[in-house]
Amino acid sequence: MPEFMPDIQPIRYEGPDTKNPLAFKYYNPRDKVLGKTMADHLRFAVAYWHTFKGTGSDPFGPGTILRDYNNSSDPMVVAEQTLRFAFEFFTKLGVNFWCFHDRDIAPEATPAEGGLAETNRRLDQIVKLAGKLQKDTGVKLLWGTANLFSNRRYMAGAATNPSPVVFAYAAAQVKKALEITKELGGAGYVFWGGREGYDTLLNTDMGRELDHLAAFLHMAVDYKKAIGFKGQFYIEPKPKEPTKHQYDSDAAACHAFLQKYDLVEHLKLNIEAHHATLAGHTFHHELAYCAANGILGSVDANRGDELLGWDTDQFPTNLYDTILAMYIITKAGGFTTGGFNFDAKVRRQSVDVVDLFHAHIGAMDAFARGLKIAARLIKDKPLDKFVAARYKGWDSAFGKQIEEGKIGFVELEQYTMKNGEPAVQSGRQEMLENILNDYIR
Ligand code: XUL
Numbered sequence: 173m174p175e176f177m178p179d180i181q182p183i184r185y186e187g188p189d190t191k192n193p194l195a196f197k198y199y200n201p202r203d204k205v206l207g208k209t210m211a212d213h214l215r216f217a218v219a220y221w222h223t224f225k226g227t228g229s230d231p232f233g234p235g236t237i238l239r240d241y242n243n244s245s246d247p248m249v250v251a252e253q254t255l256r257f258a259f260e261f262f263t264k265l266g267v268n269f270w271c272f273h274d275r276d277i278a279p280e281a282t283p284a285e286g287g288l289a290e291t292n293r294r295l296d297q298i299v300k301l302a303g304k305l306q307k308d309t310g311v312k313l314l315w316g317t318a319n320l321f322s323n324r325r326y327m328a329g330a331a332t333n334p335s336p337v338v339f340a341y342a343a344a345q346v347k348k349a350l351e352i353t354k355e356l357g358g359a360g361y362v363f364w365g366g367r368e369g370y371d372t373l374l375n376t377d378m379g380r381e382l383d384h385l386a387a388f389l390h391m392a393v394d395y396k397k398a399i400g401f402k403g404q405f406y407i408e409p410k411p412k413e414p415t416k417h418q419y420d421s422d423a424a425a426c427h428a429f430l431q432k433y434d435l436v437e438h439l440k441l442n443i444e445a446h447h448a449t450l451a452g453h454t455f456h457h458e459l460a461y462c463a464a465n466g467i468l469g470s471v472d473a474n475r476g477d478e479l480l481g482w483d484t485d486q487f488p489t490n491l492y493d494t495i496l497a498m499y500i501i502t503k504a505g506g507f508t509t510g511g512f513n514f515d516a517k518v519r520r521q522s523v524d525v526v527d528l529f530h531a532h533i534g535a536m537d538a539f540a541r542g543l544k545i546a547a548r549l550i551k552d553k554p555l556d557k558f559v560a561a562r563y564k565g566w567d568s569a570f571g572k573q574i575e576e577g578k579i580g581f582v583e584l585e586q587y588t589m590k591n592g593e594p595a596v597q598s599g600r601q602e603m604l605e606n607i608l609n610d611y612i613r
């Protein structure tokens with residue numbers, strides 16, 4: 173097979189002083205941090221949809237990005253060439269994982285071309301090649317998913333569609349997506365609620381739609397067991413886009429939903445950085461919520477732009493974000509099945525293949541640097557020590573009695589009558605922010 177990118181050499185670690193823009197300054201996969209290699213901490217994955225299927229189109233104009241592998245009128249030839257390009261890209265970049273939607277890797281057949289049966293045949297053909305390329309390169313599947321939002325049949329949702337016929341179609345599609353994810357040894361499977369939400373409540377039965385979404389996920393759990401798929405299920409929160417209001421709007425809303433419908437033992441969360449921001453939270457907040465509730469699964473790494481209100485899916489470069497993410501994730505024990513999937517796309521003017529490398533190199537370095545800084549914060553404990561001291565009252569006999577539910581309002585009133593006004597203590601936010609900045613070197 174001739175190479176697609178003969179001019180691009182495998183990306184290597186050259187250290188912080190290198191001037192080579194096609195080298196890692198911080199990501200050294202074999203480097204050990206807190207007893208684990210960087211590769212094992214970070215588990216980077218490339219998102220197939222943005223990186224290989226993205227064209228740079230926006231609401232004001234069509235795509236600007238032309239790729240050589242799209243040079244055939246036969247969509248299956250394009251699909252195979254895209255896959256080969258993708259594995260060359262993974263290998264040259266040095267990432268160990270990839271992620272895909274079913275419709276990214278194989279084109280959907282129209283009813284006239286044979287409908288779902290033909291679509292599934294096409295998928296099988298591509299999955300066979302993907303399995304071979306995975307074996308040849310050692311690159312693994314972090315997670316698979318189904319695109320339940322592009323086709324017009326899903327315009328009013330998939331599992332939450334007002335029609336059970338659409339629900340059935342979506343179920344058939346996810347059934348196949350689970351089968352191929354299993355076949356490719358996927359470590360996980362993501363449910364992002366594409367159009368599971370509403371544009372107006374005037375035409376929507378919200379309670380019924382939520383029941384249907386839960387029923388759908390229970391069917392997926394049952395089918396997962398039936399075929400012996402061992403990967404982790406994730407649900408990915410997002411508050412809006414494409415619908416005005418998505419049901420899985422943020423980590424807390426997903427958690428409440430999973431608990432109400434007895435799904436919490438079956439799904440963890442896949443937190444996307446800019447979905448958090450769109451929800452009016454920080455990436456840090458959403459990760460911390462998951463860590464505090466034992467539901468942290470995986471991450472879609474990206475960022476938004478503070479001046480653009482939409483889902484810009486930019487590559488993550490903000491060090492504060494990566495440090496705080498690594499701080500939370502590492503303290504929570506790190507990824508098991510999850511990893512960092514770059515759910516991010518190059519800008520519309522970044523039309524060259526080399527831009528895909530610059531984008532991923534920068535993002536991987538930003539997380540590697542974040543990991544190194546977080547590791548020093550974890551070792552030295554300047555924040556932990558402050559937090560422990562701030563809460564030390566809870567470690568006293570009195571605090572313990574409250575935490576253990578041994579005393580109630582009556583005893584607390586007696587205590588307060590006796591002890592009077594509590595002493596207040598500074599939260600020292602400015603000092604802590606300075607300490608954090610001090611670690612960035
Ligand atoms: C959309 C989004 C999706 C999911 C997978 O905003 O994040 O790409 O990650 O369907």
Ligand code: CO
Nearest residue numbers: 408444472515
């Ligand atoms: Co995502």
